[in-house]
Amino acid sequence: xxxxxxxxxxxxxxxxxxxxxxxxxxxxxxxxxxxxxxxxxxxxxxxxxxxxxxxxxxxxxxxxxxxxxxxxxxxxxxxxxxxxxxxxxxxxxxxxxxxxxxxxxxxxxxxxxxxxxxxxxxxxxxxxxxxxxxxxxxxxxxxxxxxxxxxxxxxxxxxxxxxxxxxxxxxxxxxxxxxxxxxxxxxxxxxxxxxxxxxxxxxxxxxxxxxxxxxxxxx
Amino acid sequence: xxxxxxxxxxxxxxxxxxxxxxxxxxxxxxxxxxxxxxxxxxxxxxxxxxxxxxxxxxxxxxxxxxxxxxxxxxxxxxxxxxxxxxxxxxxxxxxxxxxxxxxxxxxxxxxxxxxxxxxxxxxxxxxxxxxxxxxxxxxxxxxxxxxxxxxxxxxxxxxxxxxxxxxxxxxxxxxxxxxxxxxxxxxxxxxxxxxxxxxxxxxxxxxxxxxxxxxxxxxxxxxxxxxxxxxxxxxxxxxxxxxxxxxxxxxxxxxxxx
Numbered sequence: 334x335x336x337x338x339x340x341x342x343x344x345x346x347x348x349x350x351x352x353x354x355x356x357x358x359x360x361x362x363x364x365x366x367x368x369x370x371x372x373x374x375x376x377x378x379x380x381x382x383x384x385x386x387x388x389x390x391x392x393x394x395x396x397x398x399x400x401x402x403x404x405x406x407x408x409x410x411x412x413x414x415x416x417x418x419x420x421x422x423x424x425x426x427x428x429x430x431x432x433x434x435x436x437x438x439x440x441x442x443x444x445x446x447x448x449x450x451x452x453x454x455x456x457x458x459x460x461x462x463x464x465x466x467x468x469x470x471x472x473x474x475x476x477x478x479x480x481x482x483x484x485x486x487x488x489x490x491x492x493x494x495x496x497x498x499x500x501x502x503x504x505x506x507x508x509x510x511x512x513x514x515x516x517x518x519x520x521x522x523x524x525x526x527x528x529x530x531x532x533x534x535x536x537x538x539x540x541x542x543x544x545x546x547x548x549x550x551x552x
Numbered sequence: 553x554x555x556x557x558x559x560x561x562x563x564x565x566x567x568x569x570x571x572x573x574x575x576x577x578x579x580x581x582x583x584x585x586x587x588x589x590x591x592x593x594x595x596x597x598x599x600x601x602x603x604x605x606x607x608x609x610x611x612x613x614x615x616x617x618x619x620x621x622x623x624x625x626x627x628x629x630x631x632x633x634x635x636x637x638x639x640x641x642x643x644x645x646x647x648x649x650x651x652x653x654x655x656x657x658x659x660x661x662x663x664x665x666x667x668x669x670x671x672x673x674x675x676x677x678x679x680x681x682x683x684x685x686x687x688x689x690x691x692x693x694x695x696x697x698x699x700x701x702x703x704x705x706x707x708x709x710x711x712x713x714x715x716x717x718x719x720x721x722x723x724x725x726x727x728x729x730x731x732x733x734x735x736x737x738x739x740x741x742x743x744x745x746x747x748x749x750x751x752x753x754x755x756x757x758x759x760x761x762x763x764x765x766x767x768x769x770x771x772x773x774x775x776x777x778x779x780x781x782x783x784x785x786x787x788x789x790x791x792x793x794x795x796x797x798x799x800x801x802x803x804x805x806x807x808x809x810x
Contacts, residue, residue: 335807404766406793406805543795 338403342412345395349416349423352388353467356423356430359385360463360526363433364456367519372441375434382431389424393417411543415536419470422529422536426463429522429529436515436522446512448519449498455491455523462488462530469537481534482546488527495520556774556786561585562726562757563609566624570604573618578604580781581623586727586774591749591758593772593789595765597809601781602761606729609759610646611639628726644671647720651732653712655704655719660687660696663704663715667723682722689755690718691748710741717748721756728752730760734767746771765805769793777801 359378366375396417399405405413462484469478499517503510535547544550563586570579579601586592594602607613608625611632625632632642644667655663664683665673673679683700687693692714696707704715713733720728730749734742749758749771762768768775769789776786777798785792785801796802803809 338807406765406769407796407802409806410794 338399338405338409341395341399341403342409345392345399345413345416348388348392348395349419350467350471352385352392352420352423353463353470355385355388356427357460357463357467359427359430360456360460363430363437364453364460366437367433367440368453368456370437370441372437375437378434379431382427385424385427389420392420396420408540408543411540415540418536419533422532426526426529429526432522433519436519439515440512443512443515446509448516449502449513450491450495450516450520452516452519452523455488455495455520458484458488458491459523459526459530462527463533466530466533466537469534470540473537473541475538475541478534478537478541479546482531485527485531488524492520492524556585556788558585558587560588562588562628563759564624564626565605565608566626568605568608568621568623568625570601570608570613570622571620573616575620578781579608582778582781582783584776584783584786586757586759588757589753589755590773591753591760591771592774592776593768594759594761594776594778595763595768595804596778596784597804598763599780600778602778603731605778606731606759606761609727609729610643610648611637612648614639640670644723645725646727646729647723647725648729648731649713649716649720649733651735653709653716653736655707655712655715657703657705659701660704660707660715661700664718664722666719671723686718686722687715689721689752690714691744691751692718708741710737710744713737713741713745714748717745717752721752725756727757727759730758732761732763735763742767765793777804779804 359381362374363378365371366378396413399413403409462481465477465481465484468474469481496517499513499520503513532547535545538544538546565582565584568579568582569577571577582605594606596602604613608621609627609632613619613621621633627642627646630637656666658666661683662669664686665679668679668682684693687696692711695711704712707715713736717728717733734745737745746767749760752758753773760768760772772789774787775789775792777784777792777796777800779800785796785798787797792801793805796805
């Protein structure tokens with residue numbers, strides 16, 4: 334019984350890492366497409382999303398099957414519950430990558446304007462968070478997971494600063510309004526991706542230690 | 553050892569050691585307390601001492617020649633291993649339901665009131681009333697009320713087990729010990745007995761030994777994990793099955809033992 338379950342859990346881990354790698358790739362491409370204005374690359378991100386969606390559904394069905402057939406407890410139960418959540422979070426990250434790709438098309442139609450903040454830098458930070466969160470999942474490393482959670486503050490600060498910069502830019506030149514609103518939404522998508530990477534890392538801590546650290550833990 | 557703090561326990565066990573004949577020690581100094589009107593499950597691999605421990609609570613082990621007990625078992629304020637303990641009275645106070653249902657070859661009615669008869673109760677209306685309340689309490693009344701005077705041996709396995717529960721509660725015990733009460737039952741009868749355990753906890757303290765981990769998780773408030781005659785972990789069931797504090801408990805409940 335334990336051996337069978339062990340196999341199922343190993344498969345599940347393999348699948349979630351496949352999904353994680355695919356999502357990481359999408360984010361990287363989406364940021365690159367934005368920064369370079371590469372609409373073809375953006376198109377690939379958009380059309381590739383169904384692959385992520387299918388993986389997500391497959392993973393969820395796998396989790397439900399294991400819950401029903403093996404009725405796992407303790408660390409096994411926490412593993413499956415956190416995989417269910419991480420699965421959902423990763424799929425949402427991929428959706429935001431599609432949103433970024435769509436902004437590439439929108440900006441392509443506008444007259445070129447300079448972005449008032451560094452998209453590449455923010456993108457790199459979010460990519461790094463995602464990578465750290467996934468590494469913490471592979472290694473079951475709660476120290477790395479907690480570092481990932483901490484990093485989100487940096488992304489949040491960046492987003493707040495971007496917001497201020499965009500407001501300022503709009504005030505100084507209303508003609509650039511449309512393009513600047515797109516840049517604002519890009520900052521927002523990246524910030525949300527950071528939140529979702531944080532969720533993944535928090536679920537890794539729950540998986541390993543059984544401790545819920547979301548919202549500062551239970552008060 | 554991970555421990556559960558219990559205020560005003562109905563059963564308090566202090567440094568309990570149990571030796572089978574030949575001085576084979578089966579319990580190595582158990583300290584555990586059971587809260588009143590709750591269900592506590594004892595789990596652990598075969599030979600871990602859980603049934604031995606359970607049988608210490610109504611001195612069933614006294615039936616084994618050459619066994620020896622050290623330590624205290626205080627039930628409802630009295631140390632049951634005192635020399636002047638009335639064993640009949642103890643077993644009235646601490647009822648037991650076994651793995652295999654053991655109805656007597658008598659009518660359903662006589663089975664239920666067996667304990668009261670032994671205690672000399674003759675009042676017919678009291679006996680009638682106790683038969684009805686006990687069978688209702690054991691969720692069996694509706695199925696047998698038309699044939700109370702037929703043999704209990706004609707009941708199904710699940711009904712027989714509930715009859716044994718009715719017989720146990722007829723003498724109004726404080727504590728009911730259950731030793732694998734569902735292991736011989738099909739899933740439907742098991743579900744009925746489990747539902748019944750949920751209802752009985754309103755009035756009785758229940759200590760149940762089970763090999764079925766899911767059953768322990770479903771029916772109990774607290775769970776104690778024993779291994780090789782030691783109490784390894786004792787905690788709230790919902791915590792123990794989600795986040796056990798001890799590695800051995802984790803390995804056992806996830807099936808990775810040994």
